[in-house]
Amino acid sequence: MAVAWKFGDNIDTDQIIPSQYLVLPTIEDMAKHTMEPQNPDFSTTFNAGDILVGEVNFGCGSSREQAPLVLKELGVRIIIALDFARIFFRNCINNGILPIEHPCAKEISDQDILSVDLAKGEIVNQTRGKTWQFIKIEGYLADILNAGGLAAYIASKKGQ
Amino acid sequence: MSNNTNGMTATEFIIAQHANRDRVRPGEIVNVSVDLCMSNDATTLLTDRIMKKEMKTQKVWDPSRVIVIIDHQVPADSVDTSSVQQQMAQLVNDQGIDKFHMVDGVCHQVMLEKYVYPGALILGADSHTCSYGSIGAVSSGIGSTDLAAIWASGETWLKVPETVRFVLNGTLQPDVSAKDVALYIINLVRANGLTYKAMELSGPGVSSLTVPQRFTICNMAVEAGAKSTMVIPDPSVMTFFEELERPFNQPSLIESLQATKNSPCLSEIQVNLNTLTPQIACPHYVDNVRPLSEIQGLKIDQAFLGSCTNGRIEDLREGAELLKGKKVASNIRFLVTPASVRVYKQALEENLISIFLDAGAIVNHPGCSTCWGAHQGILASGQRMVTTGNRNFKGRAGSPESEIYLASPAVVVASAIKGELTHPKEVR
Numbered sequence: 001m002a003v004a005w006k007f008g009d010n011i012d013t014d015q016i017i018p019s020q021y022l023v024l025p026t027i028e029d030m031a032k033h034t035m036e037p038q039n040p041d042f043s044t045t046f047n048a049g050d051i052l053v054g055e056v057n058f059g060c061g062s063s064r065e066q067a068p069l070v071l072k073e074l075g076v077r078i079i080i081a082l083d084f085a086r087i088f089f090r091n092c093i094n095n096g097i098l099p100i101e102h103p104c105a106k107e108i109s110d111q112d113i114l115s116v117d118l119a120k121g122e123i124v125n126q127t128r129g130k131t132w133q134f135i136k137i138e139g140y141l142a143d144i145l146n147a148g149g150l151a152a153y154i155a156s157k158k159g160q
Numbered sequence: 161m162s163n164n165t166n167g168m169t170a171t172e173f174i175i176a177q178h179a180n181r182d183r184v185r186p187g188e189i190v191n192v193s194v195d196l197c198m199s200n201d202a203t204t205l206l207t208d209r210i211m212k213k214e215m216k217t218q219k220v221w222d223p224s225r226v227i228v229i230i231d232h233q234v235p236a237d238s239v240d241t242s243s244v245q246q247q248m249a250q251l252v253n254d255q256g257i258d259k260f261h262m263v264d265g266v267c268h269q270v271m272l273e274k275y276v277y278p279g280a281l282i283l284g285a286d287s288h289t290c291s292y293g294s295i296g297a298v299s300s301g302i303g304s305t306d307l308a309a310i311w312a313s314g315e316t317w318l319k320v321p322e323t324v325r326f327v328l329n330g331t332l333q334p335d336v337s338a339k340d341v342a343l344y345i346i347n348l349v350r351a352n353g354l355t356y357k358a359m360e361l362s363g364p365g366v367s368s369l370t371v372p373q374r375f376t377i378c379n380m381a382v383e384a385g386a387k388s389t390m391v392i393p394d395p396s397v398m399t400f401f402e403e404l405e406r407p408f409n410q411p412s413l414i415e416s417l418q419a420t421k422n423s424p425c426l427s428e429i430q431v432n433l434n435t436l437t438p439q440i441a442c443p444h445y446v447d448n449v450r451p452l453s454e455i456q457g458l459k460i461d462q463a464f465l466g467s468c469t470n471g472r473i474e475d476l477r478e479g480a481e482l483l484k485g486k487k488v489a490s491n492i493r494f495l496v497t498p499a500s501v502r503v504y505k506q507a508l509e510e511n512l513i514s515i516f517l518d519a520g521a522i523v524n525h526p527g528c529s530t531c532w533g534a535h536q537g538i539l540a541s542g543q544r545m546v547t548t549g550n551r552n553f554k555g556r557a558g559s560p561e562s563e564i565y566l567a568s569p570a571v572v573v574a575s576a577i578k579g580e581l582t583h584p585k586e587v588r
Contacts, residue, residue, distance in 0.1 A: 010351055010445050014553045019534040022202055023233070023240040037560040057352035057385065061553060063287040065206055065303035086356050086387055087287060091303035150305045151214030154312070158216060 001126070002078075003050045006110035007038060011054045012061035013088065017070045019062075030066055031073040048075020051116065053108045055081060058099075059088025068095045078116055080105050080123065093141055094150040104132040169323040170390045170420040171358040174298040178281040186322040186426070195280040197310050198227040200267045201241075202532075203285035203303075204248050211308035220255050221314040227259040227275060228252050229267040233535045234527035265500025265526035268292075268468040272375065273404055273502055278393045279413045283310060287382045288468055288550065293359070293389025294375040295397050296417055300388045321358040321387045322426040324349075328365025330434035335584040337478070338373035339470055339548065339568035342380035343439035345431065347449035355385030362421065365433045366391060371400040372472045379469045380550055383446040392417050438583060440546075441566035444554040452571060456581050460565075462493045462545040463576035466524070467531035470548035470569050471499030473506045479573040480512040482587055488520040489579030495522045495537045497529035521576075533557035539564075546575045 007015075014037070021033045035042035052071065058081035059067065068091045071079075079092065080100045092099045100116075104123055108114065112127040121136040137145060147153035165173045166183045176183055179190040199207055211217050220226050228248060236242035245262070252260040264270050267284070268291045276282060278296030283289065285307045292299035302316075310316050326345060332338075346353075359381045361374065369377075378389035391397075393414050401408045408414075438452040465471070465479050476498060488494045496516045498504040504526055507513050516523055522537075530537035531549030539545055539558035544565065547557075552564035567575070570584040577587045 010447075012551075012553045014533075014551070014556050018555055019202075019532055022534070023238065023244055025240065025243075037555040057355070060351060060383075060385065061287065061551060062202075063285055063289075063301040063303055064202060065285075065305060068303075069206075083352055083355065085352070085385055087301050087303060090306065094303060094305035149214075150309060151210050154215045154309065 002114050002116070003047065004053050004108050004110065004112040004114050005042070005046060005050055006053045006108060008054070009056040010060055011038070011058050013059060013064050013067040014061055016059070016067040017064065022064065022066055027066065027069045027073050031070040034070045034074055043074060046074050049077065050075070051114050052076055052079040053081065053105050054079070055105055056083060058084050060085035063087045065091050065095070068092050068097055072097055080108065082106065093144055096145055096149040098137065098145060100134050102132060102134050165416055165420045165423070167423055168420060169358070169360065169423045169425055170296070170392050170417045171298055171323055171360065171388060172320060173416060173420055174279055174281060175318060175320055177279070184320045186320050188320045189317055190320060191315055191317050192281055193315055194225070194283055194310050196225050196227060196275055196282045197307060198229065198267060198271060198282070198284035198286070198289065199307055200286055201230045201232045201244055201248060203307070204228055204251065205244060206304040207285060207307045207311060208251055210305050211311050215308055215312050217312040220257070220311045223256040223258070225314070226255070226257050226311065227271065228257055229261045229270055231266045232528045232532055234263060234525060237535055263501065263525065265503070266468040266471065266528055268379065269471065269499035269503070273500060277408055278397065278417065279410065283307065283316065288379050290382045290386055290389050291375055291379040291468065294371060294378040294391050295400070296391065296393035298388050298390070301382060319356065321356055323358045323360050323390070324354060325360045325362050325425045325428045326431055327363035327428055328361060328431050328433055329363055330365055330432055331368045332433050332436065335570055336436050336438060337568040337570060338369060338376040340436055340439045341431065341433065342377045343441055343449045343566065344436055345377070346380060346384045346447050347439070348429070349384050351383065351445060351447040352385045354381065356387055357426065358388045358390055359384070359386045360390040360425065362392070365431070367394060370474065371397055372474050376469055383550060392421060438568060438571050440571065440581065441552055443552055443563040443565070446552060446566065452567070452581065452583055456583060458581045459544065460492065460546050460575055460580060461543040462495070462537055462539060463572050464495045464530040464537060464545060464547040464549060465569055465572050466495070466497030466499065466529050467549040468499060469550045471497060471503065473503050475548065475569040476503065476507045476512050477510070478569045480515040482570060482573045482584060483519045483577065484515050486519060486577050486587065488576045492576055492579050493522065493537060494520065494576040495524060495530050497524040498526045500526050530557060546572050546581060548572050
């Protein structure tokens with residue numbers, strides 16, 4: 001079970017991690033400012049395993065990989081949105097975060113209770129009593145996700 | 161590999177050449193060799209850490225194809241920033257990378273002036289890397305993990321994008337610019353309208369646009385989600401490279417690219433340049449576009465002329481021409497940042513810089529400057545800026561309670577003179 005943290009359209013990477021914090025020495029330091037322009041309390045109230053939900057064009061803007069990295073640092077493993085910006089989508093997979101494109105994002109409100117079954121490809125909104133199916137990611141991209149990201153995947157292949 | 165384009169678009173043809181294939185189709189995932197890759201001070205150290213610590217690779221595959229540019233915070237504005245730049249200098253030294261620029265300008269302008277060429281496949285850890293389609297290269301922005309994999313191997317995988325062809329007709333009217341074309345297109349297709357797609361500019365209207373104007377439109381394509389851009393190189397591109405003193409001599413490649421002109425594509429969208437008017441993107445989304453006429457008169461606190469979108473000599477000339485003999489409105493901060501040292505020197509030679517200074521502007525050393533928001537001209541709560549930059553996201557240039565309006569160089573300078581959003585014809 002996880003809490004949904006719902007945001008609107010066009011959540012850009014400056015919202016996820018504002019540019020002035022990119023020079024901080026570690027991702028841990030940056031993560032304290034995650035989503036700050038949208039919700040200054042986000043980093044202290046989000047619990048690992050909770051689910052981010054956006055609507056149109058989630059992750060647009062800069063290519064900065066610090067955006068998925070601060071999310072990963074706070075324990076984001078799944079993001080649900082109507083659609084994702086291309087670079088952010090790729091950066092999520094490369095860091096072991098599953099971006100799920102699904103129209104159900106419209107039917108999820110902030111603080112709804114969700115459960116996501118990756119093996120079944122099923123999203124349940126327990127607050128609303130609704131269930132949706134999603135197309136599971138398979139093949140090469142699933143291998144990257146399962147390894148925890150592209151770098152870990154490449155490193156694991158090197159050892160073989 | 162052949163020069164036969166097999167019914168492919170120019171983008172597909174270039175990707176096929178780098179995948180060592182006679183033909184690729186949209187939607188296919190292919191492995192490609194990368195001609196050039198680029199990163200800047202916002203993305204280089206993260207790339208280095210991922211390559212070394214996580215991919216267990218110590219050396220870049222070919223230092224001559226790796227470009228590293230410091231442009232986001234020039235000169236360094238804090239101990240943290242200075243430490244980042246110090247580590248970057250050490251990194252390029254250790255790796256034997258000689259294409260390293262510490263003070264020369266915004267990465268995309270430096271790439272245009274020194275490195276990019278038609279037919280190349282270029283990836284960069286900066287979202288506006290999509291700009292180089294303006295001269296006939298396939299280029300796209302990527303994250304640091306993808307770049308680290310390229311540093312390690314010289315290769316990456318790409319999904320071949322579908323092409324959306326924008327057919328430009330007519331010519332731009334006075335006081336209407338390439339920036340207005342970009343904003344018009346983004347408004348038309350919306351901020352996600354070109355996600356995963358290649359934007360190709362074609363039609364008779366393209367030949368009336370200069371290469372820098374084409375660059376402005378291609379630069380903004382990512383604000384509609386585009387993966388890459390393409391303008392099939394014509395004689396003006398060849399002249400452009402001759403003027404940069406690095407002529408491009410591969411007529412067979414140019415012929416092949418030109419042969420793709422009528423290839424099948426996902427869709428064609430007609431754009432009439434004759435009827436276009438000045439556009440402005442309002443807070444806090446680039447696709448929140450309105451005609452300037454609807455919002456004229458709104459008071460502003462700051463104006464910015466610069467960025468990889470609009471910091472070239474043509475943009476500075478346009479601004480200086482309007483500003484000559486006039487003053488910036490009282491209590492307005494007007495910042496001018498040439499996109500590169502080459503542009504800066506040209507502006508000095510043409511006496512444009514003294515026009516800006518006499519008018520009361522702040523002239524900054526070339527770099528991303530105010531456009532990226534963590535450096536130079538930060539906005540306080542409640543302040544409004546009109547800018548030639550490319551993004552107006554909430555808090556992008558300072559306080560989340562500030563507002564950013566995107567417009568052309570002429571509109572920005574006219575607004576700086578009047579202290580409110582202004583049509584250029586009102587200050588002529």
